[in-house]
Amino acid sequence: MSRFASASDAELVRGCRAGEQEAWNELVERYSRYVYAIAVRGFRLSEEDAEDVFQDVFTRVYTRLDSLRDDSALRPWIAQLTRRRCLDAIAARREVTAEELAEEGSTDLTDVEEAFEVREALATLSGNCQDILDRFFARDQSYKTIADELEIPSGTIASRIARCLGRLREQLEGRNPAGEGSRE
């Protein structure tokens, strides 16, 4: 595992600036799905266009990292770069304004943001919690299937899931204290 795997975004940025290849690899790993999700789900770009956006965004991140004023604001910065690049890609194909395009994609982009935050928060939970939440919510497994495969009593599954969701919520609330809006 990379020594930057659990690094904060600010630590990652500092590592990249210092020329650490591992830091750059981790940055791309951490944000590749995010950029791709904005392009495909938020702006409904084709796979080909999304790939172009992906390449362009990470090229810009690499070459302009020194211009990032707040190291901890890596994600909103990448989101902004991605949105601009997506709008450019669509504008090149359709006769609409960038404002109209941004409005069209706003709801889906919020979903992408939330999904990414949940994914990040999930990664901080124990392996057991990650596994049981994934089984129930992503794989649609029944309590009985989960109980059989994990060899734990079926009657305890619902409570275990609820407790893991509580921990997930604590993580998310820690990231987004009440009253704090989008970081965009």
Added chain:
Amino acid sequence: MTTNDYRQLSLGDLLDRLSANGLAPGGGSAAALTVAFAARLVAMVARCSPAWSDAAGVVAQASAIGDRAVELAHTDGRVWDEALTALRDAEAAAESADPKKGFALEQKLEAAAAAPLEIASLGADTAQLAAVAGELGEPTYRADAAAAAALAAGGASAAAHLVRVNLGVRSADPRLVRALASETAAHEVAARLRESHR
């Protein structure tokens, strides 16, 4: 009524469609929607239990189960329509002695058993979740948790019956065994909840 999305129908329209002299929704969809009702009732109990630390987690699970049940109501309606069409084709084929049509019917009936099997499983899960809500939720709403478990058990029973019918009378079929196990589990939980609140 042209929409095929039950969520877009008013309750009156949905009930009219259920009683119409047509195809779907039928028993499987009704079983799924019963489980969905039960799941939402569990969510209500949890939402009305502010002192319960795990309430939000139960709401999330109940909502997920309810959504899956509604999806299964659609799925069951669609596959049952297809099975009925295949049945009519098979009847016509019997007159023309075309064996391919009989095979198509068997495949459609197999598919028609898959949705009720999942509905029965969701019924068991919902009853289990209702038990948690009944035990740890706000005592004022325990009767609603018991009602939810009873509804879920009813949905599971109806679904298990449809699995049995759609698969024929092969009692050793593992799918039927699974459906019956879900039904039994749901009923045991529902009975336990009823007893504990007497």
